[in-house]
Ligand SMILES: C[S@@+](CC[C@H](N)C(=O)[O-])C[C@H]1O[C@@H](n2cnc3c(N)ncnc32)[C@H](O)[C@@H]1O
Ligand SMILES: Nc1c(NC[C@H](O)[C@H](O)[C@H](O)CO)[nH]c(=O)[nH]c1=O
């Protein structure tokens with residue numbers, strides 16, 4: 001496989017047909033947004049740019065957009081700020097897709113038994129995944145989120161293995177190598193789902209790209225694949241791999257990925273199989289405001305067709321250790337203004353998606369709190385472990401406790417609310433009750449803070465010595 005290289009890209013001429021030019025005025029777009037009229041792509045471009053009639057972001061105009069979005073948020077979902085007690089469990093970093101914004105992946109040949117030399121990646125067996133989820137459940141999680149590299153030894157199930165093994169060696173067209181070649185066998189997708197779906201946890205896994213990998217070389221539909229995964233314990237699917245849903249951008253940043261139509265087809269298949277889905281946009285790299293606006297329209301159309309999207313998650317590009325940055329294709333990520341406007345315009349444009357998430361992982365606590373007053377209402381999850389952003393150079397850590405959440409949310413005068421993955425179950429937390437706060441919605445959650453295993457042991461030791469002293 002010839003992998004795409006960022007070194008071959010000319011940052012001054014990425015050749016985009018879509019440019020942020022419109023016949024709309026900023027004032028008209030703002031008036032429509034305030035009145036709750038459904039916005040067009042041109043409206044969104046005017047709001048994202050604070051007017052294409054002027055260069056750069058206009059301060060006053062920006063504040064007007066943020067205010068309109070904050071008002072819309074209050075009308076739509078009220079003053080609660082939700083978050084979920086969850087764990088990220090990435091199964092493997094082995095991936096040959098070669099996305100130029102990603103430093104999570106390690107090329108898969110390094111995982112082969114015959115490979116000499118070290119690599120910094122990992123693959124977990126189904127048993128190891130289960131162990132991680134069990135430990136999370138003991139700590140009180142409600143949800144496990146699992147997204148992974150497209151390991152060449154992954155297949156949906158045994159039948160899929162047989163089909164993939166039938167392709168002529170070395171089966172490049174289907175990106176397959178048998179598990180025996182690797183030091184660690186990740187098992188099948190079905191085995192991973194069965195392993196992680198334990199003890200009543202909500203399993204949020206299998207992005208459209210992973211679902212594509214789980215049907216490569218077959219004529220199975222996405223619906224069939226997601227139905228089998230659901231049978232194995234999957235509860236909902238993450239809408240990552242969306243990046244920017246405009247092919248001229250995908251051709252630059254992730255030419256090895258499924259295209260826009262493929263992503264939409266996968267999401268529809270997931271909903272048809274009875275799963276909820278989330279939706280994302282990974283922005284702040286080579287794309288412009290017209291691409292962002294078209295992306296939002298594609299998500300809104302998808303939601304009109306399916307009604308299955310529970311939330312929109314803006315993922316601001318973390319640039320530091322990525323091929324796009326290292327080869328000078330981009331000079332950084334989105335500015336604070338762009339982050340705030342993206343959240344605000346998402347709130348105003350996606351009139352059929354209730355929840356807009358902000359990410360302490362991508363923005364840090366300070367900026368994330370600010371975005372809760374420009375349209376966002378959800379503050380993601382505790383996650384306990386983080387690999388994607390960390391490996392790209394992000395520095396905002398891997399865990400937020402319920403105490404952290406309660407303190408942050410109350411500091412901006414809003415109400416902290418624990419939620420389920422699908423937002424159908426929520427619990428307001430009364431800060432006046434005093435901490436320490438912990439989750440109660442997870443199958444084993446009893447209000448105890450999400451302690452680390454070491455903290456738990458210390459507590460247990462402390463408790464027993466207290467008893468002994470009595
Ligand atoms: C790392 S992939 C893992 C799942 C699977 N391989 C896929 O691509 O769907 C999950 C998502 O992380 C996000 N991501 C990866 N690198 C990123 C970066 N440097 N900054 C922000 N988001 C990033 C992308 O949106 C990507 O779709
Ligand atoms: N925004 C980020 C998320 N969001 C996902 C949530 O944590 C949660 O799984 C979802 O809302 C479903 O309940 N996760 C990350 O790891 N990093 C982010 O930046």
Ligand SMILES: N[C@@H](Cc1ccc(O)cc1)C(=O)O
Pocket residue numbers: 145147237238239240278279280313315388389
């Ligand atoms: N894993 C993604 C975040 C994410 C996960 C699940 C979701 O449903 C949405 C977003 C990241 O860190 O970039």
Ligand code: SF4
Pocket residue numbers: 095096097098099102103104105148149150209254
């Ligand atoms: S974003 Fe996903 S598919 Fe792309 S290289 Fe990273 S892990 Fe692989």
